[in-house]
Structures are given as structure tokens and as C-alpha cells.
Amino acid sequence: MADRRPTESQEWVSERIDSWIETYKKSMLTPVILALVAAQQPATIANVAEGIASTTDWQITERGLYRTIRRLRDQGLLISTDVDSPRTGAKRQELSLTPLGVQFLSGVTANLVALPGDTNS
Template structure:
């Protein structure tokens, strides 16, 4: 059985894509988080983290995710409500979009360029 090794060109492209994603991930995280929240609100931070990993394959640190969510709350795009988990009684925050967050997400999505071939 032979295994194919990626060509030099394939390796170069892979490296360029990974570098591009790492460079722009922080700015792309805002619409990703807002979209996740919009589709399932209210959601927990753990649900957001799981969806980011599932949908994008990105690994975002817990600290980075909390900082981004805090920034979005400070910008009045997200709101949170303290709740109690049903089975455990643990305290958690349920995250939802604000009206401004919904408008912001709609405008960002409208600006995305989608090319049909």
C-alpha cells in the first residue's frame, strides 16, 4: 500500500491558509459568535465554545472566548442573564443577542461576498 505525501505546492497552500486563519480568526470570531447565539439563543458559553469548534474547527481558549463575549456585551451586541442549571443547580449565564446585536449581525451578513459559479 502506498501513501501519498502532499506535494510542495499543497504544503505551501495549507501553510498559507493556516496562517491566514490565525491572522484573521480574532476578527472573524465576532460574526461567528453572534451567528451561533442568534441560531440557538439563549446559549451558554460552553455551547458557544462547542459550536465554534464544531463549525469552524478552531480551538479558542476559554479566556479568549470570555474576553470576546465580554467585549460584545460591552458593545451592547450581547446580553447575559444569570440562571440556574436545571439538574445541578449550578450558576450559569445564558447569552442572547440584543436588538443592536441582531442588526449588526444582519448588516455583517449582508456584506459578505458570496460568489456563485
């Protein structure tokens, strides 16, 4: 049976790709969240989490998602409102874009680059 271990060059490329993808995901999480909220306003955090998973296949921890949403609120891009949850009466957060969030998302979206041959855009 032939040795199927990757070559040193293949390992190097694979590591660079993985590193780039992690950087890309961190950078793109903000506009992804803002776009999901914009599409569903008001959106629950559960809706945002489902949207991230279904549109990107990215895995994000609940803690990471809450931390990012808190940062976006602190930056004035999102506003959250506590509302009663149906049947339980427990409070849940509904998210909406602020005018600043709308401007930010519009600016980022206008500057996204589609790669030649990209069939996802």
C-alpha cells in the same frame, strides 16, 4: 530518498496563509458567535463553544471565548442572564442578542463575500 523539504517559496506561501487564517479567525469570531447565539437564543457559553468547534474546526481557548463574549457584552451586542443550572443550582450564563447585536449581525452577514467556486456557501 528524495528531499521533501518545502522550497523557500512554498515556505513563504505557507507562512502567509497561516497568518491570513489567524487574522481571518480573529475577525470572523464575532459574527460566528453572534450567529450561534441567534440560532439558539438563549445560548449557553458551552453551546457557543461547541458550535464554534463543530462549524469551523477552530480551536479557541476558554479564556479567549470568555474574553470575546465579555467584549461583545460591553459593546452592547450581547446580553447575558445568570440562571440556575439544573440539578446543581449553580449559576450559568445564558446569552441573547440585543437589538444592536441583531443589526450588527445582519450588516456583517449582508456584506460577506462568497468566493467564486466556493462550495461552502
